[in-house]
Amino acid sequence: MPDSPQVLDQASRFGSIRIPPGQPCPISPSSMRSGTPVMRYQEHSSTVDGAAWTMIWDCTRSTFDWYYEFDEVVVILEGSVRVTDCHGRTHTLNVGDAGYFPCGTTWFWEVDNYVRKVAFCHNPIPRGLRLLVRIARRLAREVQIRTEKLRRCVHRMADWLRRVARIGRATAASVMLFGIPL
Template sequence: MVLHVVIASVAALAGRSVPSMALPKKRERAAPVVSAASSAMQMQPAPINPDWIIAGEPVARMADHSKSADRAAYTALWDCTAGTFRWFFAWDETVHILEGEVHVTAEDGSVHMLRTGDVAYFKAGTWATWRVDTYVRKVAFLRRPFPAPIAFAYRLKNKLLPAKTPTL
């Protein structure tokens, strides 16, 4: 019971800190399944912030694939030519390398070589240096992190209540 009161209080507090916005009168229903051949997706220029470029002239492009109705999750296709640059991950991001490779140096100095088929996770709020020797193409799965009070309540709930295994 106390846990429910804590969670409700945190949710109410978080709700007050989120600016209210008018909702559209008619909401579009999101498709239950969104699929597309990556080779058929229309790539658009997605320039890297010039202040982040360390070496070379990397050219990045991306194609939107899908986003959740609450705009907290997003999937995109992204590619980049040769160059070295810093990248700020504003959202949690999981990448799957489809083609090419990239040398990634994390803030802690660890170096990761990501090649075709590799999957990597980048925590929101972190920087990494990317060195693309020739070309890299990835699919990116992005998730907006919860606001701190909600994340705290969620972690607390997970510690106090046993996890339920999802059924497939």
């Protein structure tokens, strides 16, 4: 059963990815190989548990090593970049291309002029905890669904009691008006 809008705790988020990001995203000097890039980012959205998020990122001409502390899928929105893995395999990403960078890997980035991407990021759950996390999420979802059903039931009961109270008041008023003993 899909969650109803009332069950969801987080509002949806919409925005333009055409607007350049505004917050500085400095890179460690030890990661820089050449250039003095201007790097910026703007977080777009994140999941309730904070394990996944979306952001826009851009960078000017430079070369650098980038260590991925989380899984990241990128889609190039503007410009291009060459990325090289630790085995020396190079891939060129142009507008519309997508790439996946696994957590724990380092990639060499070569930005000839400018690149802007949307990044879908995810903090992976350690293998030994995945089953426990799935069980916990399922239990939380069940509690949420049952809580929503209970809330609806309480509202229905309160509505019914209000109607009964109105009938009771109307009956009491009739008795007083007509002097009918109960």
